[in-house]
Amino acid sequence: MSVKVEVIEGGVPHNNILAAGLVSTLVCLYLTYLNVLTSTQMFSFFGGLAVVAALVWGSHTIKVLCSYGIGTGVPSAGMIAFGSGVIAMLLATKFGMLAPVVALVLAVVIGLILGYVSNNILNMKIPAMVQALTEMAVVGALSLMGFAALMTGSFTFAGLTNGSTSVMGMILANHEMSFMVGGLAVAFLLGALAIQHPFNATLGPGWKQDRMLMLAAECGFLSMVVAAIMSFALISTGSALISLIIAIIGWAYTYQQYMELSKRDAAAWLNAKPIPDVEGH
Amino acid sequence: MVANIIFGIGITALAGALATVAGSSEDTESNIGSQGDPNSQVQLAPQMGFLHRIFNKAVAGEPPAYGLWCCLGAGLAWAFMAMQINPVLAIVLGSVLATFVQGVYATTAYVGRTASLAKFGQPVYVDILKSMTSVTMAHAFIAIFCTVTLCHLINTALGHPFPLPLLGLIWGIALGAAGSATGNPYYGKERQYQNQKFGAGVPISASGNIVRYAEAGERNSLDNGFFTHKIGGSASGICFGLIVFLELWRTILFEQVGAGWGAIIVGVLIILIFTVIDRYIEVWARKNYGPYTEVKEVSS
Amino acid sequence: MSAVAAKPAAGGAMNPTAMAVGIVMLLILVGIGYMVSPMVLTYAPAISPTFALMALLGVIIGGVLIGFGTHFVPVGGAPAAMGQAPGIATGVAMLAAGAGLAGLFGGAWAAELGMVIAVVTGGVGGGLMMAITCMMVNFVYVFGMGIPSASGKVANDPITGDSQAEYKSQGTEGHGLPFISFVGGVIGGILGGAGGTLIYLELLSLYEETLPGMMQITPAQAMPIAVSAAGMFAVGLFLVNAVLTAYNITGTIEGPHDPKFKRWPRAIVASAVASALCGLVAILIVVPL
Secondary structure, eight states: OOSOOOOOOOSSOHHHHHHHHHHHHHHHHHHTTHHHHHTSSGGGHHHHHHHHHHHHHHHHHHHHHHTTOOSSOTHHHHHHHHHHHHHHHHHHGGGGGGHHHHHHHHHHHHHHHHHHIIIIISOOOOTTHHHHHHHHHHHHHHHHHHHHHHHHSOOSHHHHHOOEEEETTEEEEOGGGSHHHHHHHHHHHHHHHHHHHHHHHHOSTTOOHHHHHHHHHHHHHHHHHHHHHHHTTTSOHHHHHHHHHHHHHHHHHHHHHHHHHHHHHSSOEESSOOOOOOTTO | OHHHHHHHHHHHHHHHHHHHHHHHHHHHHHHHTTOSTTHHHHHHGGGGTOOOOOOOOOSSOHHHHHHHHHHHHHHHHHHHHHTTOOHHHHHHHHHHHHHHHHHHHHHHHHHHHHHTTGGGTOOEEHHHHHHHHHHHHHHHHHHHHHHHHHHHIIIIISOOSSOHHHHHHHHHHHHHHHHHHHHHHIIIIIITTTTSOTTSOOOGGGTTOOOOBOSSSBOOHHHHHHHHIIIIIHHHHHHHHHHHHHHHHHHHHHTTGGGGHHHHHHHHHHHHHHHHHHHHHHHHHHHHHOOTTSHHHHHO | OOTTSOOOSOOSOOOHHHHHHHHHHHHHHHHHHHHHGGGGGGTOTTSOTTHHHHHHHHHHHHHHHHHHHHTTSOBOHHHHHTTSSSSBSSOHHHHHHHHHHHHHHHHHHTGGGOHHHHHHHHHHHHHHHHHHHHHHHHHIIIIIHOOOOBOSSOSBOTTTOOBOGGGSOTTSSOBSOOHHHHHHHHHHHHHHHHHHHHHHHHHHHHHHHHHHHHHTOOHHHHHHHHHHHHHHHHHHHHHHHHHHHHHHTTTOBOSTTSGGGGGHHHHHHHHHHHHHHHHHHHHHTTSOO
């Protein structure tokens, strides 16, 4: 991480990304509630879209924070975001329909306290620290909730802890086959890596905002692909298939767009060519 | 009872062997990808004017990255087993999908980091992208498959209470930590800075001046994997294999002794043995290599 | 971070006001824990009214052990990979997590043997992982690269008394793991493994008691959920505490002899507040609304 990190101006202001990310994440999370209203699981894929929206916002927050040089690598910021987010999210799932809003409030409280702790007690004195850690706790909590909704079709505590196995055609309740047992650890790391990767992979003097945000969407959709595959074990096959198809289309589009943007920004796009001659070496 | 212990020892040995393969493969994968701390030099070199054809796969540090790959492989295997798929097939399918995710992350990282270095004229090499990514994916598959299999053995055969994905997370992070700790210096110092003096650290003033030319032609990361696998990779494999084997071995054999204290005493004894070995290595180096003021002995 | 990277702003100084605020916050959080503690009896009438409070205190102690233990782990970051600085060449938070989680693995296995044995087993597991890793690091430095260990921060190794300066190659801050760093690594692994196991056991016992009543299922059915939730919280809390400590030492430390080690009181308060907060939220899950 020897790149000299600089605050780069330009592009969409952070507050706009914050507002858009927060609103679209909450809206997508609530759209999964259509599952309950229509008593199907077809709308689970909105959980995955909530993950994508939250990750796009979170990756920009990481950029704001890490522009100051926090002394450790970029990845650790993703770890603290999801470490604090997982706790807020699990408590919030107990509140039924209010869960996303409660998760938001709880994560804000946890993030504010952690921000105060690092900025004042640990004496880091980074201006963006408190706000950034608050935002990241919210992103962590909401994207975990999105993963939960994607994999189980619901964001309530009962939905997360119940599972069923079919043995010889009979459906049996089985708590070992629930999101809590199998999905939570995977969702945790999928999110923690996807939130830090966009900035970590595009940092440098030629950093461009649109390229990083496209990569964030790509990471989100990629996580959604594998989460949708896991969801086959927890929700009906048709619903999981809808999530998977949407995820694959989204991933293919964003990946292709990201490669285009990288081609635009790269010094050259060479195939099997030697190292270019540079004067003086 | 005895049959149980013999069965446990067999599983322990198998888990240790799988861990050794996983550790060795993990380190080779990360060295071909220049992942982890040596990545900083690959990133720095173009800024110092040394353009290169080395793969620059900055996904994250190895522990979080391998935490994800192994946890994801384990989670997918868990999901497939929940769908009544045979465990062997489930683990293979889970590892394949996790490897796919690893490959996508690798390509986006290389393209992204390199595009951000456009100011210094570092081009993106499509041939590097194609050939290195496939080789890292192959190594990553071996590492993920071995780790997920050993987690499955620990879970089902040895009866550890944690579910498979959580075990994947724990051992994935431990694998990355062991592999990066042991393997990074050998790649970072010995291979990247082959042009510097042997038997000494790289002077800070030489940072960025990495070796970019091979015996014939220009060096790429496959040459690095070929080189580092001989010591760095094997050492990482032994490191992770010892960790898994000794941890399981002391628990399986001695947990019933003295209501649990047996395993603790054996663990402390093993720590003391490794302390003695470490001290011996340190003193051996001081005696045989000598201080740096006598330049002749060191640089030979 | 290497030497060329931007130096972080965090200094070595303490901020007494913030420390006091932190301790007040800690007391408030424990107070809330005391208030809600009897409420879990709704789901588990048989346990003592202070059961949840004790669990919270256990989580705080575990978090502090992790935060304190991470200071001992010798990590050099990127410069260590080039033999430019002593320590292990990886990130401090993740190395501590690797050792601590390996300890948690052992501790969770020994959970049914009782609290003391499980916590000690977890500690030994973490220490074992670090002992093997540190030994292999020195092995690669000495036999792979021909470089003896040398510290850049002290003139003599505080344990063995070996002089360090003349074994430091030109233009570097030292390399490898001197004996004091090895011992620090093992101590850090032990503390981290014990702390992680303690958090897991406290939350596990709480969830085992309350989840059957809360979800209206049998204890056997609740077991996998209790294990997963407690395990996941232990991992989450571990990462929060390890990253906060990594912030405290700005990413690299040589071990207990490093001047940065003196910053530990800040990390103790920070870990205590963070663990109290997260532990309280984890307990509120089993409190009726």
